[in-house]
Amino acid sequence: MGSVSRRNIIKSLIVAPFAGFAPYLRTAMSDNKERVSPDFEPGYLNLHRTGELKRRGGELWQMMESCELCPRMCGVNKLKGKRGFCGANSRLETASFHPHFGEERPLVGQGGSGTIFMSNCALRCVFCINWEVSQGKDRTPGSIDALANMMLSLQKSGCPNINFVTPTHYSPHILLAVDKAASKGLKVPLVYNTCGWERVEILKILDGIIDIYLPDFKYADGQMASKYSSGAVTYPEITRNALLEMHRQVGVAKPSENGLMRRGLMIRHLVMPNNVSGSKEVIGWIAENLPKDTYLNIMSQYRPAYKASGYPEISRSITREEYQSAVNHAKSAGLTNLEIQGYSW
Ligand code: SF4
Numbered sequence: 001m002g003s004v005s006r007r008n009i010i011k012s013l014i015v016a017p018f019a020g021f022a023p024y025l026r027t028a029m030s031d032n033k034e035r036v037s038p039d040f041e042p043g044y045l046n047l048h049r050t051g052e053l054k055r056r057g058g059e060l061w062q063m064m065e066s067c068e069l070c071p072r073m074c075g076v077n078k079l080k081g082k083r084g085f086c087g088a089n090s091r092l093e094t095a096s097f098h099p100h101f102g103e104e105r106p107l108v109g110q111g112g113s114g115t116i117f118m119s120n121c122a123l124r125c126v127f128c129i130n131w132e133v134s135q136g137k138d139r140t141p142g143s144i145d146a147l148a149n150m151m152l153s154l155q156k157s158g159c160p161n162i163n164f165v166t167p168t169h170y171s172p173h174i175l176l177a178v179d180k181a182a183s184k185g186l187k188v189p190l191v192y193n194t195c196g197w198e199r200v201e202i203l204k205i206l207d208g209i210i211d212i213y214l215p216d217f218k219y220a221d222g223q224m225a226s227k228y229s230s231g232a233v234t235y236p237e238i239t240r241n242a243l244l245e246m247h248r249q250v251g252v253a254k255p256s257e258n259g260l261m262r263r264g265l266m267i268r269h270l271v272m273p274n275n276v277s278g279s280k281e282v283i284g285w286i287a288e289n290l291p292k293d294t295y296l297n298i299m300s301q302y303r304p305a306y307k308a309s310g311y312p313e314i315s316r317s318i319t320r321e322e323y324q325s326a327v328n329h330a331k332s333a334g335l336t337n338l339e340i341q342g343y344s345w
Contacts, residue, residue, distance in 0.1 A: 040262055042189050043208040048182035056205050057175030064090050070122040070168045071197055071238050085230075086169040087120035093139035095119050095132075097150045099159050104297055104339060106253075106261035107191065107212070111158025114188070116150055118166045123195045124230040125218075127272075127308040134166065147177035148184070155188050160260050161212065163191040168198060175209065189262050196239040196267075197232060203245045211263045212253065213246040215239070217286070218270065220278025228276065228314070240285060243267065252337070253295040265290075270299040271326045274313045279326040287333035297339035298326055 047053040063069055064078035076082040078090040099112025107113040119139030121128075132138040151162045167174055178190065189211035196215035217239055219225040225235030246265045253264025267286065271279050279298075286294055300323045304315045327340055 040189075040256070042187065042211050042262075044178055044190065044211075045182055045187065047208055048179055053175060053179045053182070053209060056209070057172055057179055060172035060175060060202070060205060061090075064172060068199070069171060069202060071199055071232070071234055072122050073199075084122075084169070085124075086122035087136040088169040090172075092142040092144065092147060092170060092173045093119040093136070094142050094147070094150075095130075095138045095140070097154060099154065099157060100163065103163065104214075104261075104266060106255045106259060107161060107163065107214075107266075109158075109160040109258075109260050111160055113161055113163045113191065114151070114154030114157075114159030115163040115165055115193075116147070116154075118164065118170050120169060121166050121195075122169055123197055123232055123235075125306075126228050126230075126311065127302070127305055127314055129303065129305040131306040144173055144177045144180060147173060148180035148186075151177065151181045151186055152184055155186060159188065161189045161191050162186075163193050163214070165193045166195070167192055168194060168202075171202065171206070175206075178209070196242055197235050198242040199238070200241050200245045203242060203249070207249050211250065212261055212266060213250055213264075214266045214268065215243060215246060216268045216270065217243065217282050218277060220281030220285070224276050224278065228311070240289070243286075244289065247290055247294070252291055252293055254293075264295065266295045266297065268297045268299055269326075270302055271318050271323050272302050272314060273316050273318050273322065275322075276314055280329045283326065283330045283333055283335070287330075287335050292334045293337045294335065295337045295339070296330060296335055298323070298330060298341070300341045 044053055066075045067078050067084050068075065070086065072085045074084045076084040078084060078088065081089050083089045095117040097116040100115035101108055101112045103113040117133055119133055120136045121134035124134060128134045154162060164174055178186065191212045191214050192210045193214040196217050219235050222233040222236050226233040229235060250264050253261055253266045255261050269279065269282050270277060286296060300318065302318050309315045330338055
């Protein structure tokens with residue numbers, strides 16, 4: 001989590017860097033009417049009305065007493081202020097929030113994806129491009145009310161969705177904040193922008209709340225995941241099960257008439273040097289276990305960041321041949337809903 005594949009080369013693409021609830025937002029916002037289709041209602045609104053959304057938020061909140069929100073299952077009592085492997089305790093910490101124009105096109109629209117960067121991270125990749133955020137150096141204390149207000153500000157500024165980056169360890173806060181924001185008019189889809197390493201038990205609690213899952217599928221080999229992502233040897237198996245559950249909940253991602261995504265599973269795969277990510281195996285598994293029109297973004301932008309220079313095999317960008325090989329494999333496997341990036345070599 002926190003790797004280039006989710007927080008990819010972002011900061012140069014931000015149009016309105018929100019340091020807080022800046023006057024810019026209040027004066028430049030449209031009311032977003034044209035971007036929120038009248039015939040679409042995200043699932044969380046009904047769960048808000050029935051009280052189920054708040055109940056599930058409370059259920060996740062209680063899990064922080066002996067935390068098992070992510071596959072680390074480190075069992076710390078976050079409610080008593082202890083920080084887990086992810087670096088988080090029960091106090092919300094975020095790094096930034098802003099419209100983001102560098103995400104996948106069906107998420108961006110005219111207003112930019114309404115991105116909220118959560119601080120800290122449970123996966124902790126050695127090549128993380130946003131390591132200040134994932135390692136907890138860039139973190140501002142917040143509250144559930146403040147998180148709700150961030151969502152409402154992003155919606156008001158014209159963002160067609162709310163995009164939670166690295167949400168897992170703050171899933172209780174997110175649900176409770178969505179519940180508050182829903183009572184004040186939040187109505188755009190929610191994007192769960194994750195490393196993919198998610199417990200199915202937790203995902204089931206999110207069923208009907210999250211509209212768009214945006215997971216990475218980083219590694220095919222547990223030994224690679226362990227080496228580069230802090231001992232996460234279970235990554236491939238857990239992520240495969242998570243992808244199946246995400247697909248069960250939201251199905252294939254297809255844009256609506258206006259080109260914007262409202263619902264579905266959008267998978268990202270970052271091609272890494274020297275086949276560290278096992279691209280052919282990752283792509284082959286998707287082709288064999290999910291519909292052929294499953295959305296897959298094959299990402300080319302790996303750059304050695306953070307501690308990657310200490311690992312010679314990942315201390316360079318990928319070659320054109322490495323990227324093309326992954327793309328060719330996806331096509332020959334029959335995948336039809338591919339996001340293929342232009343060459344930057
Ligand atoms: S979310 Fe954090 S505290 Fe909870 S199990 Fe994962 S690493 Fe541990």
